[in-house]
Amino acid sequence: MNEDIIVIVAEDDDGHATLIQKNLKRAGIMNDMLRFRNGEEVLDFLYDRKEEKRNPELYYLLLLDIRMPRVDGIEVLRQLKGDERLKSLPVIMLTTTDDPVEINKCHQLGCNSYVVKPLNYESFIEVINRLGLFMKIVKIPNQLNEGF
Amino acid sequence: MTVLFIAVLIGSIALFVIQVNFNENRALIQIGFIFYLVVVLLTIMLIGRSMVIRIVIPLKELATIASRVSAGERNLRITELKRTDELGVLSNTFQKMITDIDASNRLVNDLNEELTEKNKDLEQIVYISSHDLRSPLINIQGFNKEILNELKEIREILDQSSDLSEAREKIIHLLDEDIPEAFTYILSSTQKMDLLLNALLKLSRVGRSSLSLGPVDMNQLVAKIVRTFEYQIEEAAISIQIDDLPSCMGDESMIDQVFSNFLSNSIKHMTNDRPGKVRIHGYIKEDETIYCVEDNGIGIDKKYQERIFNLFEKVDIDKAGEGLGLTIIRKIIEKHKGSVWLDSSPNKGSKFFISIPSPK
Numbered sequence: 001m002n003e004d005i006i007v008i009v010a011e012d013d014d015g016h017a018t019l020i021q022k023n024l025k026r027a028g029i030m031n032d033m034l035r036f037r038n039g040e041e042v043l044d045f046l047y048d049r050k051e052e053k054r055n056p057e058l059y060y061l062l063l064l065d066i067r068m069p070r071v072d073g074i075e076v077l078r079q080l081k082g083d084e085r086l087k088s089l090p091v092i093m094l095t096t097t098d099d100p101v102e103i104n105k106c107h108q109l110g111c112n113s114y115v116v117k118p119l120n121y122e123s124f125i126e127v128i129n130r131l132g133l134f135m136k137i138v139k140i141p142n143q144l145n146e147g148f
Numbered sequence: 149m150t151v152l153f154i155a156v157l158i159g160s161i162a163l164f165v166i167q168v169n170f171n172e173n174r175a176l177i178q179i180g181f182i183f184y185l186v187v188v189l190l191t192i193m194l195i196g197r198s199m200v201i202r203i204v205i206p207l208k209e210l211a212t213i214a215s216r217v218s219a220g221e222r223n224l225r226i227t228e229l230k231r232t233d234e235l236g237v238l239s240n241t242f243q244k245m246i247t248d249i250d251a252s253n254r255l256v257n258d259l260n261e262e263l264t265e266k267n268k269d270l271e272q273i274v275y276i277s278s279h280d281l282r283s284p285l286i287n288i289q290g291f292n293k294e295i296l297n298e299l300k301e302i303r304e305i306l307d308q309s310s311d312l313s314e315a316r317e318k319i320i321h322l323l324d325e326d327i328p329e330a331f332t333y334i335l336s337s338t339q340k341m342d343l344l345l346n347a348l349l350k351l352s353r354v355g356r357s358s359l360s361l362g363p364v365d366m367n368q369l370v371a372k373i374v375r376t377f378e379y380q381i382e383e384a385a386i387s388i389q390i391d392d393l394p395s396c397m398g399d400e401s402m403i404d405q406v407f408s409n410f411l412s413n414s415i416k417h418m419t420n421d422r423p424g425k426v427r428i429h430g431y432i433k434e435d436e437t438i439y440c441v442e443d444n445g446i447g448i449d450k451k452y453q454e455r456i457f458n459l460f461e462k463v464d465i466d467k468a469g470e471g472l473g474l475t476i477i478r479k480i481i482e483k484h485k486g487s488v489w490l491d492s493s494p495n496k497g498s499k500f501f502i503s504i505p506s507p508k
Contacts (some may be wrong), residue, residue, distance in 0.1 A: 012465070015287035022294065038465065065442040067279040069465050070452060096280035096286060117287045 004130055007033045010042040010076065011065040011094065016117065020063065020094075027125040030038050031132075039071030043079060046086060061086045061131060064111075066095040066102070074105060081110035094119070167390070186466050187203070205237055210242055222250050242262045260350035260390045265482065269355060272459055273348070280344055280460050291330040291337075298330070347472045351459065354479050359399045366393035366439070369400065370428055373407050380415050386424035393430040396437040409473040410500055414443035416467055419495070436486065436503045445499040453490060477502070 007024065011017040017035055024033070038044040042062070044050045054060070060078075066073035073093060080086045092113045093106045106114050115128045184304055206229055213224050219292035226243045229236045251403040302319050309315035374381070381388060396403070411426065418424035422444060430439035448456060452463045457478045481488045484504050 013283055013287070015291065015337060016283070018329075018333070019287070019294070021291040026297075067283075069462050095279075096282040099278060117282070118289050 008062045010036045013069045023121040038068045039076040062091045077109045170484040284341040289335040291333045294330045302468045326462040364400045389427040391429035396504045417445040419446050440501050442499045447494040
């Protein structure tokens with residue numbers, strides 16, 4: 001996948017985050033990863049409220065867990081997709097349930113993909129690669145980074 | 149009425165006597181007759197009026213009340229008729245019927261409320277089963293696969309490498325780092341699962357147990373609770389102020405749990421910026437008793453305040469505990485038909501309030 005893409009992992013469970021990172025590496029996705037432990041941290045980062053600033057030269061892809069403390073994934077998705085400047089950021093929802101109500105809610109809010117844990121890493125990596133490719137082809141990111 | 153009736157009777161007799169004795173005196177007869185008619189008319193009018201007062205008005209009221217009851221109005225009262233006749237009996241029976249309907253309606257409402265609560269609990273359990281309980285299982289499954297992968301990797305390294313010293317380094321890394329890490333995650337996930345299941349059981353026990361209500365001497369109870377926290381209080385150098393507390397009607401062991409959870413939370417969420425203070429006070433307001441546990445700890449941001457009573461919800465992610473204490477408090481207070489709320493601001497502290505209805 002394009003090396004300019006940073007994979008953001010918003011996941012409160014250390015085990016789940018480690019498994020995701022290990023499996024992405026195993027599949028040859030060597031992109032840098034950023035880990036956040038709850039919705040609030042990831043929003044602070046995306047809205048540049050953190051010391052650690054986003055790099056405007058780079059593209060970001062968000063893997064977003066739903067059940068997180070403080071601010072959950074659905075709320076993060078709602079805020080991102082409701083924000084003109086951030087809504088083109090690709091978001092893959094990660095969750096432990098295939099509850100159709102929840103899936104629908106995420107799709108309505110505009111998530112790009114929805115995957116159920118335990119992850120079938122083959123299809124998960126395919127989703128990531130596809131989104132990565134998509135990001136490269138349509139070159140969204142520079143608009144994404146404007147105006148922050 | 150009776151007087152008039154007698155007057156009519158006397159009039160009739162008089163008329164008859166006059167007719168018999170003074171047959172020729174027609175003028176007198178005519179006057180007598182007119183007088184008689186007036187008295188009869190007056191009697192009829194008064195009888196009618198009395199019937200309206202005694203029968204029609206109460207019947208009208210009954211009809212109005214009946215239609216209001218059937219339209220769903222509650223807590224209606226009929227003007228009490230202190231009479232033993234049929235209408236009195238009807239009116240009293242009707243009032244009793246209304247009171248009975250009201251009572252059974254209240255019962256249905258209470259049961260409905262309980263059912264709604266239970267439904268909410270059930271929804272929460274489903275949510276938790278599909279998220280929190282599955283989470284450790286995903287780790288167990290995932291890291292088991294990791295271990296299998298890593299063992300396979302070791303086998304491949306051994307099979308393929310001719311240079312054993314290079315192979316050795318890779319294998320040692322897998323054996324010393326990756327595989328133990330995976331086992332550590334598996335172990336901590338089983339512990340987490342155990343913790344969550346225990347928490348769920350604890351909560352369901354609170355939900356199922358029936359209240360054994362009695363007068364609770366809060367001064368005594370709170371003093372006892374503070375003694376059990378003596379070690380932590382001393383350790384964290386917290387000063388505790390307990391005001392004179394009003395008693396309440398409650399389940400003592402449950403109220404004990406409520407205040408223990410509050411105190412434990414306060415102690416856990418102190419800040420290093422200032423010496424810790426906790427104050428417990430209470431007062432009676434109208435038909436309820438209100439208590440407050442106040443601290444000068446880290447406080448809770450407004451945006452989290454709604455979520456903190458949810459099961460397994462932790463705002464302070466780094467603190468110990470499974471996010472159960474406030475959920476149990478809410479459950480207990482709900483069982484007492486009271487309410488719980490908070491007033492908190494970050495870096496200043498929190499005030500947690502509970503209200504318990506006074507016995508009626």
